Amino acid sequence: MECQRTTMLSPQRMLGLLMLILLHGAADGACPPDINPLTLEPPVVVVRHGDPLEVNCSTLFNTHLGMHWVSTEGKTSLEEDRQFVTWNVAGVDWGTQAQCNIKLNGSLQCSQDLTLTVYKTPDSVSISVLSHSGPMVEGTEYQLQCDIQNIAPLQNLVVKWYKGNEPVGNVTYSNIIKTPVNVSATLMITPSRDDDGAQYRCGAELDLGPEGPQPHPTVTSEPLNITVHYAPKFLPGNDTVVVSAGSDVSLDCSAEGNPPPELKWTNNTAEGNANETTVGPLRTLSISRVTANATYNCTVTNRLGSITKQMHVLVEVPPQQQPTMFPTLPTTPGATTTLPAAAKPKVVTSPLELNPPRVVVRYGDSVSVNCTTSSTVHEGMGWEATYGGTGFEQDVNIVTWTVDHLTDWTIEPKCYMTLTNSDQPIEVLPVILYKTPDSISISPLSHSGPMVEGTVYQLQCDMQNIAPLQNLVVKWYKGNEPVDNVTYSNIIKTPVNVSAPLMITPSNISKTPVNVSATLMITPSRDDDGAQYRCGAELDLGPEGPQPHPSVTSEPLNITVHYKPVIERLNLHSHVNESSTLDMILYTVNGNPPPNAVWYQEGRQVNASAPLARSDSGQYVITITNDIGSTNSTVHITVEYAPKFTCPDQYIFKENENHNLLVTCTVDGNPSSKITWYKAQQKVDIPQSLTRENRGEYTLVTNNKHGQASHTLVIDVLYAPEFLLGNDTVILSGDSDVSLNCSAEGNPPPEINWTFAAGNVMVSNEGRQRTVRITRATSTNAGIYICTATNRVGTATRTTTVIPMKGYSTIMIWWIPVVILVTFVLIVVLYCRWRKRHGHYHFITNNNTEVNQPNNVPMMPLPTTVVGNPDPGGYPTKKV
Ligand SMILES: *[C@@H]1O[C@H](CO)[C@@H](O)[C@H](O)[C@H]1NC(C)=O
Ligand SMILES: *[C@@H]1O[C@H](CO)[C@@H](O)[C@H](O)[C@H]1NC(C)=O
Ligand SMILES: *[C@@H]1O[C@H](CO)[C@@H](O)[C@H](O)[C@H]1NC(C)=O
Ligand SMILES: *[C@@H]1O[C@H](CO)[C@@H](O)[C@H](O)[C@H]1NC(C)=O
Ligand SMILES: *[C@@H]1O[C@H](CO)[C@@H](O)[C@H](O)[C@H]1NC(C)=O
Ligand SMILES: *[C@@H]1O[C@H](CO)[C@@H](O)[C@H](O)[C@H]1NC(C)=O
Ligand SMILES: *[C@@H]1O[C@H](CO)[C@@H](O)[C@H](O)[C@H]1NC(C)=O
Ligand SMILES: *[C@@H]1O[C@H](CO)[C@@H](O)[C@H](O)[C@H]1NC(C)=O
Ligand SMILES: *[C@@H]1O[C@H](CO)[C@@H](O)[C@H](O)[C@H]1NC(C)=O
Numbered sequence: 001m002e003c004q005r006t007t008m009l010s011p012q013r014m015l016g017l018l019m020l021i022l023l024h025g026a027a028d029g030a031c032p033p034d035i036n037p038l039t040l041e042p043p044v045v046v047v048r049h050g051d052p053l054e055v056n057c058s059t060l061f062n063t064h065l066g067m068h069w070v071s072t073e074g075k076t077s078l079e080e081d082r083q084f085v086t087w088n089v090a091g092v093d094w095g096t097q098a099q100c101n102i103k104l105n106g107s108l109q110c111s112q113d114l115t116l117t118v119y120k121t122p123d124s125v126s127i128s129v130l131s132h133s134g135p136m137v138e139g140t141e142y143q144l145q146c147d148i149q150n151i152a153p154l155q156n157l158v159v160k161w162y163k164g165n166e167p168v169g170n171v172t173y174s175n176i177i178k179t180p181v182n183v184s185a186t187l188m189i190t191p192s193r194d195d196d197g198a199q200y201r202c203g204a205e206l207d208l209g210p211e212g213p214q215p216h217p218t219v220t221s222e223p224l225n226i227t228v229h230y231a232p233k234f235l236p237g238n239d240t241v242v243v244s245a246g247s248d249v250s251l252d253c254s255a256e257g258n259p260p261p262e263l264k265w266t267n268n269t270a271e272g273n274a275n276e277t278t279v280g281p282l283r284t285l286s287i288s289r290v291t292a293n294a295t296y297n298c299t300v301t302n303r304l305g306s307i308t309k310q311m312h313v314l315v316e317v318p319p320q321q322q323p324t325m326f327p328t329l330p331t332t333p334g335a336t337t338t339l340p341a342a343a344k345p346k347v348v349t350s351p352l353e354l355n356p357p358r359v360v361v362r363y364g365d366s367v368s369v370n371c372t373t374s375s376t377v378h379e380g381m382g383w384e385a386t387y388g389g390t391g392f393e394q395d396v397n398i399v400t401w402t403v404d405h406l407t408d409w410t411i412e413p414k415c416y417m418t419l420t421n422s423d424q425p426i427e428v429l430p431v432i433l434y435k436t437p438d439s440i441s442i443s444p445l446s447h448s449g450p451m452v453e454g455t456v457y458q459l460q461c462d463m464q465n466i467a468p469l470q471n472l473v474v475k476w477y478k479g480n481e482p483v484d485n486v487t488y489s490n491i492i493k494t495p496v497n498v499s500a501p502l503m504i505t506p507s508n509i510s511k512t513p514v515n516v517s518a519t520l521m522i523t524p525s526r527d528d529d530g531a532q533y534r535c536g537a538e539l540d541l542g543p544e545g546p547q548p549h550p551s552v553t554s555e556p557l558n559i560t561v562h563y564k565p566v567i568e569r570l571n572l573h574s575h576v577n578e579s580s581t582l583d584m585i586l587y588t589v590n591g592n593p594p595p596n597a598v599w600y601q602e603g604r605q606v607n608a609s610a611p612l613a614r615s616d617s618g619q620y621v622i623t624i625t626n627d628i629g630s631t632n633s634t635v636h637i638t639v640e641y642a643p644k645f646t647c648p649d650q651y652i653f654k655e656n657e658n659h660n661l662l663v664t665c666t667v668d669g670n671p672s673s674k675i676t677w678y679k680a681q682q683k684v685d686i687p688q689s690l691t692r693e694n695r696g697e698y699t700l701v702t703n704n705k706h707g708q709a710s711h712t713l714v715i716d717v718l719y720a721p722e723f724l725l726g727n728d729t730v731i732l733s734g735d736s737d738v739s740l741n742c743s744a745e746g747n748p749p750p751e752i753n754w755t756f757a758a759g760n761v762m763v764s765n766e767g768r769q770r771t772v773r774i775t776r777a778t779s780t781n782a783g784i785y786i787c788t789a790t791n792r793v794g795t796a797t798r799t800t801t802v803i804p805m806k807g808y809s810t811i812m813i814w815w816i817p818v819v820i821l822v823t824f825v826l827i828v829v830l831y832c833r834w835r836k837r838h839g840h841y842h843f844i845t846n847n848n849t850e851v852n853q854p855n856n857v858p859m860m861p862l863p864t865t866v867v868g869n870p871d872p873g874g875y876p877t878k879k880v
């Protein structure tokens, strides 16, 4: 029956599916919108083109008329007895689409489309300058082009532009194109001189949403180095230099330009002893022994421009009066010597040279600076300082300022010399004394304990005793990633706490250590839970300063962020074993503090640790709560259990009637399972109608994932008796013994009875066979012997005609049929008459014959008129 129905419905279903494909919208309408019987796992698929894919479609309906997948790759076979079907594809193509279908009954069909995104990273990504080659010119607009070959889908593409490592622009596309395309994105740039040598790159990134691969697949171009040409520009420098007659002078005409500019000096003097030096962009003209005022024009030129700077050398007329000498300078620490006011030098190009010209010293370290002169017209020289002063030394060309442990924050050493004309040139040594902080610590401002997502907090970085403040850069880090910098370009005299950039006037200038507090505003998100913030104090002391920059970093501050729970993973259709509990349903929630789950069914709270019974399948609501908030979700729970048979041990049935074995023998289990029938270890189909061949012992086996069950069923098929042989005729041959056999088959085994009229007859049983033995048969034994087989299903009769033979048995043979025919006619006629004239007939009965049997046929003598029978008694004569 099962098979028949399937094949019968199949064309109908095919038609239904055809309709579904053709009339997509109309077929969807057939499924009420509030029913969603199908669940796809995964529900949304993002897959690389050509990759294999497997998607499961499952349903909650135990009984349905079949479910299957319809896709551009074909159809899967219709499944009636399963609650899921799997769709496999070896390589996903651009046009691939798939839909899971279920037929719930004859008219209700539902389907679920698979949301599928197929992507491909580009074959190549390259960057170029549009309509231009060679170097760029500062201030001109150019277009960079990023060519991306064969990328899909376009709507998920983000083209990211970078200059160096800094993002400078994004391009996204709203056109929905699912197949690979070639795309060109452009970026407008107006390079400045600082961009010379910059590297531009573009990256094609596919942002395929949360289901897509993370990190996003990205292909980045090779970098494009750009060269920017720009007109020359002078570096800052003095254009008027005042010198004393006879001394050397250096004129600085440093200029930048690309291509590197050419320099030309012109002058209006007759002097000729000059030397040009060029180191990169630095151009210096060294003129020795200047005697006259002069103007020097310096012209720098490249193909983008030419500029000229006038520089004046003013030669001071030597003063008439000799300056006061101070041969001994105090060298005692702490006592600052001051130069006589009259000796204060004018701004001149000093004949004194300091080596190094400026020093950066760590607090407490040693320092040593030489002061030299090439002058031959001086009387002596010396260092004047609170520490390490040398005093006036005569007839030397070098004096050295040395301090073993420099700790004076305000030290300002000066090298001086006394010329023979009493001039006293002086050179001040710039000293930067620095100190990293004694301690650096980070803490949340006005807050303790965990933070709450989305709230603004202030972190404070406290640094003790740092100098000089103007060189301090406070760097904030989250993990290892820099998040902010704070610099103090203003110079501060007195120790202050700085929590916001202060406006400080230059009068506050100090070089002494201060305590500083820097702050950072943060608005933590859930991802920041457990993040570590640090702050570092770094001293950027310029090119003369130590490299790398001295820095001190705080201990990390671990922050705890509390946030509302969200359910990240939860199977909305959970299948659980019988007697498992709701607590055992796996789900992932993200919440801090760790949230608690409470289950509800129909608004009432359910004990989640109580075992679930079979009847507990249904809709539940899980509510996840922590201090910050709560969230909930509806879950359909199916309680599953091993199959169990409901089936009698024995099934007795009449042959060829319609049986209801499928109703009588059922299996209860979840998921439901199919019964397999075995007879004598052979797998058999369930017979459609039971015949005697189907009798026997059957073993029924079923299983689902929770277990298996088997059952032994004995099927007994009853059928009416049937004789093994047809009617028979026996000819008596004289005085011999005759046996008449009768045996019949039937279920239950039939009871067999003989009915006859003769006397010298014995009836015996041999198994199923009942035999009538006529010893020394005579003509009186002739007649009709009727054998009746009876069981509860029915009755069958068989006659054996016994004919006497008087020597012409051979002649008689052709009479036999005639005799039988006549006999039969006579029986009928006589019987009818007897019925009419009841009581007027004589019956010859045998003691062994039971007349009260319902199927007994009345016995009667053979008529004497039988042709060929010479015996007037009409009975077979016994032959001796
Ligand atoms: C580009 O997009 C990213 C996010 O994808 C964003 O963080 C970044 O600021 C954007 N850059 C520009 C220059 O728009
Ligand atoms: C681009 O510049 C980098 C260094 O700045 C250099 O290593 C690389 O070779 C340059 N590439 C080209 C194509 O000039
Ligand atoms: C220019 O000269 C003044 C005083 O003469 C000096 O203070 C200043 O540092 C000089 N500037 C440069 C750039 O040399
Ligand atoms: C220097 O330049 C000025 C104007 O740019 C010009 O008047 C003067 O003659 C030039 N002097 C020399 C010596 O080139
Ligand atoms: C000044 O210019 C003349 C010729 O123009 C040149 O010979 C001389 O060397 C120059 N002097 C200096 C100091 O540059
Ligand atoms: C110019 O510099 C060169 C090398 O630096 C040196 O040999 C030459 O004597 C210098 N000339 C003058 C006039 O200073
Ligand atoms: C140079 O010029 C200044 C003023 O411009 C003047 O005082 C001085 O005497 C001049 N020097 C010579 C040597 O001419
Ligand atoms: C100073 O001069 C002395 C002697 O000439 C020399 O040994 C020393 O290295 C010099 N120091 C510096 C800092 O140049
Ligand atoms: C901080 O300064 C450094 C250079 O000192 C720079 O590389 C970095 O990008 C800056 N970071 C921020 C967040 O401003």
Ligand SMILES: *[C@@H]1O[C@H](CO)[C@@H](O)[C@H](O)[C@H]1NC(C)=O
Binding pocket: 530, 558
């Ligand atoms: C901060 O977190 C790190 C690991 O993330 C841990 O090793 C460290 O002990 C924590 N520090 C504090 C002060 O909690």
